[in-house]
Amino acid sequence: MGDANTVSTENPCIDVDKIRADFPVLSKEIGGKPLIYLDNGATTQKPWQVINRVSQFDSEEYGTVRRGSYRLCENSTRLYEEARQKVADFLGAPTCHEIVFTSGTTQAINLVAHSFGRKFVNTGDEVIISNIEHHANTVPWQVLCEEKGATLKVIPVADNGELIMEEYDKLLTDKTRIVAVNHVSNALGTINPIKEITRKAHAAGAKVLIDGAQSTPHMKVDVKNIDCDFYTFSGHKMYAPSGIGGMFGKMEVMEAMPPYVTGGDMIMQVTLEKTTYAKPPARFEAGTPPISQVIGLGAAIDYINGIGMDKIFEYEKSLLDYGTRLLSDIDGLRIIGNAKEKAALLSIYLESAHPHDIITMLDQDGIALRGGHHCAQPTMIRFGVPATARASMAFYNKYEELDALAESLKKIIKFFS
Amino acid sequence: MSYDNELYQQVILDHNRKPRNFHEMENATHSCHGINPLCGDDITVYLKVDEDEGVVEDVSFTGSGCAISKASTSLMTHHLKGKKIDECRVVFNEFHKMVLGEFDPEKQDHHLGKLTLFQGIREYPSRTKCASLAWHTLVGALDKKTEGISTE
Known part of the structure; x- marks a missing residue:
């Protein structure tokens, strides 16, 4: 410093x-x-690079994705998946299949709280957040804990805005199912020691979600190095259009998770009796996605990388x-x-x-x-x-x-x- | 739409710093508690009403909040003292419509006096509640609303 x-x-x-x-x-x-x-x-x-790319896509290349075999659609699907690869590279994800598009951080955290939480958090279990989370990383966990009869524990913060890590050590138990903290606090700017938080949570057998809404626009992120299980972000905070964002999720963790929102595109096969689900990330991307916004997100990443x-x-x-x-x-x-x-x-x-x-x-x-x-x-x-x-x-x-x-x-x- | 009107004028600052009629009222006939969750404004308005004459003999308030809400409440108490209840409701209506941009005291007859100072707040729809909280609370007191007033 x-x-x-x-x-x-x-x-x-x-x-x-x-x-x-x-x-x-x-x-x-x-x-x-x-x-x-x-x-x-x-x-x-x-x-302009984002504005013009979205405008050009909408005026010359727009088509649905993953639903048609005509060339307009094949092309927009290719561009859409290229953007997914850009996000994967941007976050240091091992594969682009571990990137799920959502409307942003709020929806990504809700996805994990509903899907992972519904299956793996049960009565008597514990969830840990910190005292410097925004509501998007507080309320979904409060609701989950209330519904499941689980306990929400909170890492306290020191007067200078840093998390008190000794207290975090004490909060972790064999009942901790997930630790959800931000990389950067939106209210104070604190950069949290997320690698240490993740390592300790894993040692206790818990999964880790890092809320990257405030970090992805401002610093290098390497989810492989952090080793977190989920890492969420919002496009509109990183020069991309609003309405798009997403998360990295480790494949083996996401594969064990049930769908969150259901509908088209997240299925393998549907009969009136039973539906089997697609593998991640498609499992978590029901419905037609915000296609132009994804293209804009890709352009924003290119722009950031250019600087x-x-x-x-x-x-x-x-x-x-x-x-x-x-x-x-x-x-x-x-x-x-x-x-x-x-x-x-x-x-x-x-x-x-x-x-x-x-x-x-x-x-x-x-x-x-x-x-x-x-x-x-x-x-x-x-x-x-x-x-x-x-x-x-x-x-x-x-x-x-x-x-x-x-x-x-x-x-x-x-x-x- | 002009941005350059001076919302924070001397009068508003003065009433923020030294609010008038800023005290609890011992023998109030009416009172009401009002909150504006956006700014955390929290006020209580007290009235002494002569029911026979229909006159607001005294108005006071306590509480805390942003400068706009404090000055607005202070100026309101000053403006309404001695007015008939019917007149108070007329001023409430004019004030309320003015901060929403639906009433222009520069173009229409009004009973607002100095309260026209708050006209500039219409440029900031998210903050009109700061200016109107006092008035909603006043009407709540006149209507004997025991549950209090919230602008949300």
Whole structure:
């Protein structure tokens, strides 16, 4: 981790202006002020490369997938499966058959909670999550445990936003069936030690789901190295269209799982008496999928690869260090979450102003931040704040935009004091 | 649609910092509790009503929340003191429609006085509830709603 006081804004490792030209919305104005988009943790903007690829596919190549033997359909099926291979390569999955497309992280976690959970979690069993999960990785497990008479255990978090691993060790028992934690916390930015979490869970005989919604856009992921059983992601948080995402699932684990949603395409054979199911991933992809969105996801991965994930991580880290230093100098401002390993996200709390007032006032300066509990209410409760204002960065953000954020926040503090 | 209207004006900031009529009322004839889950705004409005005359003799409130909700409640109490119940309901209707963008006090006759300050909130539909919570709670108090008010 670099020293925040020695952040160099000279010669960034990527050409930000060139990248910004790829994102049409970034040159727009809001109320006569240039848009400063710092809500990338909620959703990311789309580059021309994605917009044009989807548009071209829809206007020239669109056809259904896996349902026809005419050439339009054969071609769109090929493109669709190529995108699956791109996702597999992007996540470091051994084979593309271990990639399931879903509408995003929320649906992927629900898939595992319903399918794996229904079969393998029973009365008296235990599920472990952490205190810094978003609701998508909390509620499905709460519902499952309630239905099954299982116990939901929670890894506590230290004041700096890091999980307390000694406590995690104590929570694991021979009754633990699955551990579900995020790679990066959406509310605090903490990068969790998921390899260690996975190793320990496996030693206790439990499976592991890693929620990668906040990590896949910002850092290299290698599911083979992590050795997790499931790894979920959302396309719209990584420059792809909304409505598409998915997960990696180990083949031997998914093969033992029953279907989640049923219908066409997930079957082997259907008679009115009995249906046999297709192998994964088709087993978990009932119905016509969001085809154009999958093509867009493939284009987004190509775009990210074109910049290079190592460079993205390095540049965003410099944005984080720069922003942390700027905001730390402001009186009356607290940054919630100061983990040693942290993604480019700043959760801001002002003593003098309510987060929603901050957001509306920042908006009047053209600055877009998320305010609220970030769908992570248990995290907010743990840190004793009702809500925060969250600046979440991407590789198209500039140091100058963080300067503008700091100036605007100072103005707000002055206004309210 | 213009974005550049100044929503956070001096008056709103002033009422946020020093809310008027900000206290519990001992011999209130009506009261109601209102919450806005979005911002966590949580207020209680107290009224002293002269039933014979149909006049709101006194209004006060307690609670916490964002600047918009606090200032809106403070300005409401100030505006309604001494008004007839019927008049209060007229102002409620105008205010409610104004924050939803369905009533323009610049073009129509109104009884809103300084409350037109909140017109800018119509640009932020997710936050109109912050401004209208006080008013819904007021009507809840007048209607003797014992279960309280939630904007969700």
